[in-house]
Amino acid sequence: MAGFLDNFRWPEWECIDWGERRNAVASVVAGVLFFTGWWIMIDAAVTYPSQEKMNHAFHTCGVFSTIAFFMINAVSNGQVRGDTYGEGCLGRTEKEVAPGLAVFFQNAFIFFSTLIYKFGRTEDLWG
Template sequence: FFTGWWIIIDAAVKYPKVEDFNHSYHACGVIATIAFLMINAVSNGQVRGDSYSEGCLGQTGARIWLFIGFMMAFGSLIASMWILFGGYVVKEKPVVYPGIAVFFQNAFIFFGGLVFKFGRTEDLWQ
């Protein structure tokens, strides 16, 4: 997660001109970060229905929340690929690093979210 933001900060500092790096591309990283938080806000027990039965829609609400988070994460990853190829590679710009930085930022945030969600065990807390 941190590495992704570090890469995009490096690209923004190195290429401050809008002609080289359009700063509206930061929106992909912000959406990926929100998706990262949404995905990891719901525990696996809540999705399975083991530990959460009341509240706003119960287990179904947790699954909808997780689904929206994954859709935002995949959407930002796909958008970062579009920015890389559509904005830098196909147009044959002399500077390609900002497009690569946007893609790697979103890839690191996405895979960091997956590792944090599915790479941990929740049995230790029960």
């Protein structure tokens, strides 16, 4: 998924040179989308301030999405593709798929088990 927009070509207009402004345009568009998402949720929270009308737990999704946004952007695309590994003490490694799949499935199963354990039970039966 890293670099999936690398081959994307902006429409060719003589008045705009997209080559030099690609990072600026992408940053502004991402910032506007990020701001709009939070603005919508803040507006809903102000419009429906009581717990009965809007559960305050709904903010959890946005908080985790924001944390994920920063975590995803903390890693460069070169590190994801493996371009940054060169002549170091480890050098380049073989492209084994199984360990990566194991880590992914471990975290996916833990994530889904957490959701099922948290939301699949009813608190009425505790006692």
